Amino acid sequence: MFTGIVEELGEVVGVTPTAQDSALVAVRGPLVTSDARHGDSIAVNGVCLTVVDVDGGVFTADVMGETLRRSALGALRAGDPVNLERAAALGSRLGGHLVQGHVDGVGEVLAREPAPRWETVRFRLPAALSRYVVEKGSITIDGVSLTVAEVGDDWFSVGLIPTTLALTTLGTRAVGDPVNLEMDVLAKYVERLLDARQADAPVSGPVAS
Incomplete structure (x- = not known):
């Protein structure tokens, strides 16, 4: 769950096509990766993605074909800026509104x-x-x-x-x-x-x- 309050303007480092119409996306975001671990959730332009790996301020995430087709993530290219937000923590302020990270x-x-x-x-x-x-x-x-x-x-x-x-x-x-x-x-x-x-x-x- 997210709040829709962007924490950081990140940058796409690369988009690597993988099997079955999916992709591995690498995004640079020093703030959101400062405490990120494998399995954490980070919203990228409003899409909830699961962190696969973190290396030097860059995290990677798998994006399945359904997400690429039903969101604008399929148009991302290296160098593109992206809005980043870590999942909300229980007890934190709700500055925006309840956001699932599931693009409609x-x-x-x-x-x-x-x-x-x-x-x-x-x-x-x-x-x-x-x-x-x-x-x-x-x-x-x-x-x-x-x-x-x-x-x-x-x-x-x-x-x-x-x-x-x-x-x-x-x-x-x-x-x-x-x-x-x-x-x-x-x-x-x-x-x-x-x-x-x-x-x-x-x-x-x-x-x-």
Whole structure:
């Protein structure tokens, strides 16, 4: 579990294809690797990956084909910056919101509107995910916990403060760039419970006279 508060802007060192449409990704991140061990979880652009090895501030992780297809990690190349966050510790402050590191889909930067102290960025939203996005609700973009400013049928926008622009990849994402999206897990659980409740509800019929 994560909080969507990026700890470090890391760098992809290499992406090595492996068997069965998977890959071994090496990422440089001195902070997140300072206490990392084999088997630990680190979110890379919002995707929860398991540490295979740590060597001199660089960690490696296996990325299976399903993850490469359903997230923007498949487009990573050596030299790319990535948002990094270690798994949250019990008892730590929850600065963002509950983030699983399970990407629901890939969005796209549609427009950027700079302002003196912040920037509004609009993203394309996959149709299947639009029902989970509400104004002033939480959403995770490339591992960054953000508040939704506006919502349309197939888009949403957020406001980025100077810190987010400077210390995460969202500051340099260009129009057309893909981004990983994770919806608020609470919305998904509520939908599941309501669907189950409706399925269990008795079917009303005509009342006998």
